[in-house]
Amino acid sequence: MSEYLILIYQDESDPAWADPDTGPQLMKEHMAFGEKHGASLRGGNALHLTNSATSLRHDKSGKVTVTDGAFAETKEALGGYYLIEAADLDEALAIARDVPAPTGGVEVRPIMPT
Amino acid sequence: MLAATVRVTRDIDAAEECVQDAYARALTDWTTNGIPLNPSAWLTTVARRLAIDLGRRHVTHDRLVPLLVADLDGESEQTDAGDVGDDRLRLIFTCCHPALDLESQIALTLRFVCGLTTSEVARAFLIKESAMAARLTRAKKKIAISRIPYHVPDAAELPDRIEAVLEVVHLVFTTGHTAPSGTSLVRDDLTSRALQLARMLRDLLPEDAGVAGLLALILLSDARRNARVTQAGSLVLLEDQDREKWDHDFIREGIGLVREALTHRPPTRFTLMAAIAAVHAEAPSFSETDWGEIVAIYDLLVFTWPSPVVALNRAVAIGFADGPLAGLMALDELSGDPFLAHYTYYESARADFHSRLGHREQAFASYELALQLTNNAVEREFLQERLARFTTGGAESGPSGASEQRHHDQSHLTPTRMNYIRDSKETT
Numbered sequence: 001m002s003e004y005l006i007l008i009y010q011d012e013s014d015p016a017w018a019d020p021d022t023g024p025q026l027m028k029e030h031m032a033f034g035e036k037h038g039a040s041l042r043g044g045n046a047l048h049l050t051n052s053a054t055s056l057r058h059d060k061s062g063k064v065t066v067t068d069g070a071f072a073e074t075k076e077a078l079g080g081y082y083l084i085e086a087a088d089l090d091e092a093l094a095i096a097r098d099v100p101a102p103t104g105g106v107e108v109r110p111i112m113p114t
Numbered sequence: 115m116l117a118a119t120v121r122v123t124r125d126i127d128a129a130e131e132c133v134q135d136a137y138a139r140a141l142t143d144w145t146t147n148g149i150p151l152n153p154s155a156w157l158t159t160v161a162r163r164l165a166i167d168l169g170r171r172h173v174t175h176d177r178l179v180p181l182l183v184a185d186l187d188g189e190s191e192q193t194d195a196g197d198v199g200d201d202r203l204r205l206i207f208t209c210c211h212p213a214l215d216l217e218s219q220i221a222l223t224l225r226f227v228c229g230l231t232t233s234e235v236a237r238a239f240l241i242k243e244s245a246m247a248a249r250l251t252r253a254k255k256k257i258a259i260s261r262i263p264y265h266v267p268d269a270a271e272l273p274d275r276i277e278a279v280l281e282v283v284h285l286v287f288t289t290g291h292t293a294p295s296g297t298s299l300v301r302d303d304l305t306s307r308a309l310q311l312a313r314m315l316r317d318l319l320p321e322d323a324g325v326a327g328l329l330a331l332i333l334l335s336d337a338r339r340n341a342r343v344t345q346a347g348s349l350v351l352l353e354d355q356d357r358e359k360w361d362h363d364f365i366r367e368g369i370g371l372v373r374e375a376l377t378h379r380p381p382t383r384f385t386l387m388a389a390i391a392a393v394h395a396e397a398p399s400f401s402e403t404d405w406g407e408i409v410a411i412y413d414l415l416v417f418t419w420p421s422p423v424v425a426l427n428r429a430v431a432i433g434f435a436d437g438p439l440a441g442l443m444a445l446d447e448l449s450g451d452p453f454l455a456h457y458t459y460y461e462s463a464r465a466d467f468h469s470r471l472g473h474r475e476q477a478f479a480s481y482e483l484a485l486q487l488t489n490n491a492v493e494r495e496f497l498q499e500r501l502a503r504f505t506t507g508g509a510e511s512g513p514s515g516a517s518e519q520r521h522h523d524q525s526h527l528t529p530t531r532m533n534y535i536r537d538s539k540e541t542t
Contacts, residue, residue: 002261088263089213090271110260 323378327385333368334391
């Protein structure tokens with residue numbers, strides 16, 4: 001078995017977020033996902049929006065610059081993650097397919113064993 | 115043998131090492147004990163044993179090498195023919211996994227399923243060998259680290275996974291049908307391998323129209339195998355081919371499959387290409403070919419698969435349906451295409467139409483340019499012979515030239531397809 005991190009990306013400016021039903025609906029979908037794949041789940045959390053993010057960037061001289069905001073300024077930002085255990089990539093992808101991500105998508109990354 | 119060993123190691127590099135070790139052991143063992151009855155089974159068994167040993171060593175301290183022992187239990191070390199076929203198919207689906215980019219899928223399959231050298235794969239992609247080696251290394255790393263599984267997808271997944279596999283099998287065929295480099299025009303080892311793969315897919319997916327279309331295309335193209343190259347190894351134009359030498363069993367089977375595949379809408383790219391080959395196969399002679407029908411199928415194909423080489427073939431077909439001037443005009447419309455500017459067959463088609471119209475100077479210039487663009491010795495010889503006719507003053511204006519042979523002969527779609535993939539990726 002291997003561990004994979006499923007990174008959930010979302011478009012924070014999507015008009016769907018203004019709809020008061022979106023949050024509860026998404027929560028229900030995540031609950032359903034958790035019930036279906038509970039056996040594979042090793043962890044997971046939602047993140048606060050990117051306006052709460054602080055980035056630290058190292059330049060070549062070793063100096064660290066602290067800036068407000070997410071590391072990469074892209075349309076889709078990291079919004080949450082699941083840590084799962086799966087036999088192989090196909091199994092991990094089958095789980096990732098079920099992760100709710102209505103305004104973006106998910107990225108699956110194998111975890112480096114320690 | 116590699117496929118059977120990969121099943122054990124789950125790692126292509128490790129499997130290759132085991133196969134090489136097996137050959138090394140054969141040198142000493144066979145000198146002492148004599149050559150075994152079935153040398154290839156001997157080698158496979160030894161390679162797989164080495165792989166199992168390697169796996170046992172690795173699994174304790176190296177979790178990066180994936181899935182070493184997952185289903186070794188109950189697995190026999192015997193390798194019968196069916197087993198080998200299944201292994202090859204598993205390897206294909208691993209190499210053609212959608213988690214890999216499409217070019218890497220094709221490269222891996224050519225390299226590891228079909229046994230091409232890295233240099234030959236690089237030539238098929240029109241890139242440098244060093245770049246191809248780096249690409250293969252990256253792809254193998256992704257297979258190992260993300261644990262792309264080594265199995266045939268289940269029925270639900272299969273249709274989605276089949277597209278890339280068809281692409282790859284077609285490419286293997288075309289690489290063999292007109293070898294991109296080397297001294298021989300056709301590599302029967304590759305064409306037979308592609309045919310075998312296509313038949314295997316047909317058994318797995320008897321309902322899939324794309325598979326039927328591809329198998330038909332391979333059969334109808336390969337049916338001309340004995341007629342398109344002389345015993346001395348030089349190219350015979352479709353026009354000059356002895357149609358008695360065509361494999362009529364292949365043609366019958368291919369036409370049956372085309373008919374079946376065309377009942378599925380919309381027809382796939384391979385089905386349309388097979389339909390073009392079928393029109394040629396059904397024509398009693400070159401002059402009786404239904405060129406209007408061929409242009410009509412190309413019209414559909416250009417729509418399904420907008421590639422510069424399909425457009426080139428359509429232009430050449432127009433030249434046969436409506437005359438060399440119409441063909442030349444259709445070719446001129448494509449003159450701005452950056453890919454065709456470096457494409458042998460574009461120039462040789464121009465040369466042919468110019469020659470038929472009696473434009474000696476333009477024909478000469480185009481043949482010379484075409485000659486500079488080919489790496490295949492047989493094609494080079496053919497073009498040189500054409501060129502010599504002009505230098506000796508023996509030019510003729512009758513229908514002749516590489517384009518007749520080429521335009522229906524999907525082999526030359528190979529490099530463009532690769533380019534097309536690269537182009538489409540860069541723009542997205």
